[in-house]
Amino acid sequence: MLVLTGSTWAVEALADVAPVHHIATVRIDPAQNQIDVVDTLTLTAQGLTHFRLSSTFKVSSAKVDGTAVSFSRTQDRLSLRLKGPHTVELSYASRELPSLDDEGGFIDPDWLAQPDDRLATWGIKGSVPNGQKFVVPGRLVDETETDGGYTAQFESLTPSASPILITGPYHVHELMANGVRLRTYFHAELAALANDYLNDTAGYIDGYAATVGPYPYPGFFILSATHPVGWGLPGMTYMGRRVLALPFIRTTSLPHEILHNWWGNAVEVDYQKGNWAEGLTTYQADHAMAEKLRPGAAQEMRQEWLRNYAALPRESDQALSAFRSKTHDASQVVGYGKAAFVFHMLKTQWGENVFNKALQRFNRDNTRKVAGWADIKAAFEAETQQNLSAFFSAWIERSGAPELTLSDATNTDGVRFTLKQIQDGLAYPLNIPIDIETPQGIQRHVVNLVTKSQTFSFATSAKATAVRVDPDTDVFLRLNAADMPPILRDITLDPTAQVVVLGDGVVQELGTELAQSLLQPADPGDGDKTVLIVGLQAPVRTYLAQHHLPAVPERIAAQGDARAWTARDGAGRTLLVAEALDADGLKALTRVLPHYKKRSYVIMQDGQTFDKGTWPAKLQALTVHFE
Ligand SMILES: [Zn+2]
Structure with a gap:
């Protein structure tokens, strides 16, 4: 938050x-x-x-x-x-x-x-x-x-x-x-x-x-x-x-903190077994509020959770059973985002009514007690009358996420396609919504994929024009960060990120401070995947040109008096460039950038945020359009 x-x-x-x-x-x-x-x-x-x-x-x-x-x-x-x-x-x-x-x-x-x-x-x-x-x-x-x-x-x-x-x-x-x-x-x-x-x-x-x-x-x-x-x-x-005093707090932090009276205060967290309260509170408060204020915003929030998770280096990942509290950004990506998404999958699979009943039962059985994921599992098992061990052990005990590919799609006789889970280790038990588009409309199916590879076929009433896997972002997947526009987190979550500060004296000092405010650990690394470049505008642009790195994107080049943006170079490295006209601009960036890690660019003017955003995404990888 x-x-x-x-x-x-x-x-x-x-x-x-x-x-x-x-x-x-x-x-x-x-x-x-x-x-x-x-x-x-x-x-x-x-x-x-x-x-x-x-x-x-x-x-x-x-x-x-x-x-x-x-x-x-x-x-x-x-x-x-x-x-x-x-x-x-x-x-x-x-x-x-x-x-x-x-x-x-x-x-x-x-x-x-x-x-x-x-x-x-x-x-x-x-x-x-x-x-x-x-x-x-x-x-x-x-x-x-x-x-x-x-x-x-x-x-x-x-x-x-x-x-x-x-x-x-x-x-x-x-x-x-x-x-x-x-x-x-x-x-x-x-x-x-x-x-x-x-x-x-x-x-x-x-x-x-x-x-x-x-x-x-x-x-x-x-x-x-x-x-x-x-x-x-x-x-x-x-x-x-x-x-x-900020106008959005009444619809964001306030409902979140109020819901913590149930989740975390009255039902206490058994920290040794994993903090479930942040994920559940984020899901029932922040995620629900977003959708209430603007339909479609909940799916965007889930996409953001997946995008943040994609930026998380595998070595920084942890199982939900190991999450204690938001000690750093990497733990937040799992403990808030992934945990909230697990509740979303439970709700999608069992429906809102059963979902609410299970959480009511969990609350009833555990008020004034410490509780863990096992108690949440017990409540859902009681309401669904199902053994949910496979679901909970995959999502709670295990770190990581499924990586999914869609291949061999044909539309000659109905629709046929293969889904593969290509991550290391066991298959996750997945329920995946599939939209098959035909000239007569969209057919929605839900496929159950519990093995590493499975081929599915469906009859269609007319020749299919497209297949979309998980069109509403209902499944927690590890997306490939390289397929998506870079965001600040691609650099800030990389413990091996390199830092280049251009300039000396005050600029060197301020540039180092900016790097420390963003990176974790705060010491620069010597990896070859990400680079943070900081300095005053003229030397930064000269440096980019001399090193044949992507120049500042035209649409933001002349906006504001300080800016930061992400880019990918020819070697596939992700860059974060922060430049300002003067020392005050660097200070302003140091102050605000930690709050915009999910963005691709941030522009400041006179110490205020002037614009921010994410570079447009390419086509969804898990979609096939038939000729
Ligand atoms: Zn919280």
């Missing part, structure tokens, strides 16, 4: 250990970086017990069942002796919280003393000076504003990871929708957008509740952050204030 990095606070399965209940009173003065906490924990423990507590806090007292006890403190650990069920009262404070100021900020969950191996429940009451607001995840049970300041109390009785704490000079707007408390906590400049955000949120929650199951939290809060984050937290999302 543009500008955002997703993150979900989640913990391993700790269901067997009783949670620790916290009754905490928090007093914060963000302008002074001050926080004072009194926390009463109810827990059972034996012997020396270690609590994680941020090293920024000075602990002034510890009492066990009302009696002061000695404790030890090392870095982010507080340790004391316990023997059975106890209430432990801890008082601590910090005068140096750099993440807080009166413009707003957050404190990581280790502000609350908590044993590592336990989940938490809580009632937390926070006070801040007037003009500030205080939020932790949970149900809002009380809220007062007096001359003395603002106080809010939150309760969460569902065992979960310790809560993040957020403050800010927020303007609060609220909408109660079917008993769910929707709120925006926005900085002043966003307040005018609050009602639109609240109304859209109500609509999304209604829609997902109907598709997936009841909304799993008492409220949903949208909080603006001073820094560029995009976090989905239980019952809330925390997003950068600049991002929230």
Whole structure:
């Protein structure tokens, strides 16, 4: 997602250990970086017990069942002796919280003393000076504003990871929708957008509740952050204030983060067995929204997923069972794009009704638990009454994708053609839609290809004019990147990409920065497949001419004051060229190019994106036109 990095606070399965209940009173003065906490924990423990507590806090007292006890403190650990069920009262404070100021900020969950191996429940009451607001995840049970300041109390009785704490000079707007408390906590400049955000949120929650199951939290809060984050937290999302102001966020990141309340928050991810939540959320939120806003956009999104995957070098590929989180672009191509596509294939094969029922079952059976792909498989098997081992082991346990060819097509007596899976290794179980075009219309068939090669024949009512394999992009395939127009990802995903920076001094520095912002790893390689060429416009064009490389395409040559484009040279290498009239142009490209990796070219003018696009595609490889 543009500008955002997703993150979900989640913990391993700790269901067997009783949670620790916290009754905490928090007093914060963000302008002074001050926080004072009194926390009463109810827990059972034996012997020396270690609590994680941020090293920024000075602990002034510890009492066990009302009696002061000695404790030890090392870095982010507080340790004391316990023997059975106890209430432990801890008082601590910090005068140096750099993440807080009166413009707003957050404190990581280790502000609350908590044993590592336990989940938490809580009632937390926070006070801040007037003009500030205080939020932790949970149900809002009380809220007062007096001359003395603002106080809010939150309760969460569902065992979960310790809560993040957020403050800010927020303007609060609220909408109660079917008993769910929707709120925006926005900085002043966003307040005018609050009602639109609240109304859209109500609509999304209604829609997902109907598709997936009841909304799993008492409220949903949208909080603006001073820094560029995009976090989905239980019952809330925390997003950068600049991002929230962008008009498309309400139809992209917002539904995505709302759906994470089901997928990832209420049904937690068993990370050891693969993160399914990003793919499912991307499919049910982003993919569905795209189609709703513009029919045809969902297929374009699937084509984009395939295009990105085609750019992924085989050695960077991984099985979905190995995907944990979006640590880099390569993992996103698999963990978001391929995973979402797997859900699309399930929906295409079994139909929307069975698909939704299976996911409702998955949600019902796994809410407040950690779940993995095996649980998704179990839910689909229950609804379809089929053994789906072949499908799930091919798509989840195995890296890679089928590579398909269409050959030996004839239309002399009906239609006959051969489909081959030419990838290394076993055949994938594929259901492939086929369109046979005749002067009387299009015949749609679905062929089941479970072997490496199979010939199919169909009777036709008139002489066929064309055969199109997978005309709607419903099958996850590895396309041949060389058959398609180059995009930035062809270079940025290549760990061996070469880098040529033309110029010295400042230009050398800026060119190197640009390369580092795009490549992974950030060090240039010595491969012979891709090259990134960076510099000022005149030297770049001279370099291209001297090395007999393709010149800047005419249609973009004079547009804007900085531009980047992809091309293929005579040796089949893919080039990414970035040129600018001056240093500011190079800086602008460094800032925006990481957001346009799916494009073939980007043009900047005065630091703003002026145009961007993908070079036109050649004819589809899996289509035969008969003479
Ligand atoms: Zn996400």
